[in-house]
């Protein structure tokens with residue numbers, strides 16, 4: 001497989017993923033809504049070893065909410081890039097928004113639907129829904 005290239009909005013951070021994601025899912029938890037400005041994050045699950053920062057390592061900042069895992073973003077443009085405790089844990093979440101409009105693997109599940117907001121529309125797309133983490 002050729003590696004998948006990602007970047008933040010300003011282009012200062014560039015990275016690549018060297019193996020296919022185990023899964024891709026949408027997270028509806030409150031943390032993901034707050035950092036995304038919308039319904040939550042859509043992420044691919046990868047081994048941390050398969051995530052390589054090509055450029056802009058010094059621009060990355062992480063924030064760990066109480067009761068959650070670290071979320072990492074570009075300090076220039078604010079794009080959320082990694083979650084799930086990257087880079088401390090063995091596997092991490094990679095926000096698929098970093099791959100642009102032509103990336104075509106769709107989410108395969110909805111997690112943390114217990115945290116769907118009153119204003120939020122949960123699509124009737126037939127995908128499995130999980131109260132908490134997808135299994």
Ligand SMILES: [Zn+2]
Pocket residue numbers: 008009010011012013074075076077078079
């Ligand atoms: Zn940026």
Ligand SMILES: [Zn+2]
Pocket residue numbers: 027028029030031032033040041112
């Ligand atoms: Zn989440």
